[in-house]
Amino acid sequence: MSTADGPVAVACYRHRNRAGTVACRRCERPICTDCMISAPVGWQCPACVKAAPRVETMATMGAAARPTATFVIIGICVAAHLPSFASGLGTRSAAGAFLSRFALSGPEVAAGQWYRIVTSGFLHVDIIHLAFNMALLYQLGSVLEPRLGRPRFLALYVASLLGGSAGALLLDPNSISVGASGAVFGLMAATFVQPRSGRNAIELRVGGLLAINLVLTFAFPFISKGGHLGGLAVGLLAGLAIRLADTSRADTAQARRAQLRVVLSIGVCAVLGLVAVVLALGAAAPS
DSSP states (O other), rough: OHHHHHHOOOOOOSOSSSBOEEOOOTTTOOOOGOOOOSSSSSSSSSHHHSSSSSOHHHHHHHHHHSHHHHHHHHHHHHHHHHHHHHGGGTTHHHHHHHHHHHHEEEEHTTOOOOHHHHHHHHHHSSHHHHHHHHHHHHHHHHHHHHHOOOHHHHHHHHHHHHHHHHHHHHOTTEEEEEEHHHHHHHHHHHHHHHOOOOSOHHHHHHHHHHHHHHHHOOOOOOOSSHHHHHHHHHHHHHHHHHHHHHHOOSSSHHHHHHHHHHHHHHHHHHHHHHHHHHHHHHHOOOO
């Protein structure tokens, strides 16, 4: 652009009183020397640098893929089982008292001990029960946690755990039950409805794994059918909500879409968990 007096400099789009000496490599808008940020190719403006995707290194990619929350849950379950190990050292009564204090039981929940709805999901009858559930939890968590992110994975796990407690109280409120099976069933259901990446063997066989565990649920009378079915139902609904949130906002910006689907997914899990608690308390209440 020019006038009779000579050329007129293009103004920086961020500082109108300064000359835009170069154009941003990404948006091609003029920027002044104070706004110039060195990039791998050319110069970029502060807005484009801020909006650029984060550069992933091998270290950050490894940290993101590590199922930290899964390991923490496994650690809590193992620690909660330590009093039961004491039964092998001649203190079986102490271990039994610990289980009785925190196991799920309708009359105790109705009496105000609501914490049993949660604590029962971290206790196990014996080492075989613990090992079986923790093996499944590790396999499923290693797939779901990196994919969903830690907040959504934890929300899904807690909602499934509460769903398992609600199912157990709905079908048999007077029985005593413990175990992470309800939450694990929820993780299996959520994995089943997620899109297949083809990189994890557990994704390919989760349908068969779920079917086998359902057969075992009804084959053995000592297994809490309500606990398994309740966790399965909540995990299935939460998994479908998460998948819907991940695919229904393709028209929004990437960062906003990611934040929105996290909030929506956690919100759905929270609602399902609240419904499960209400159902559990209603089932535990004396008729």
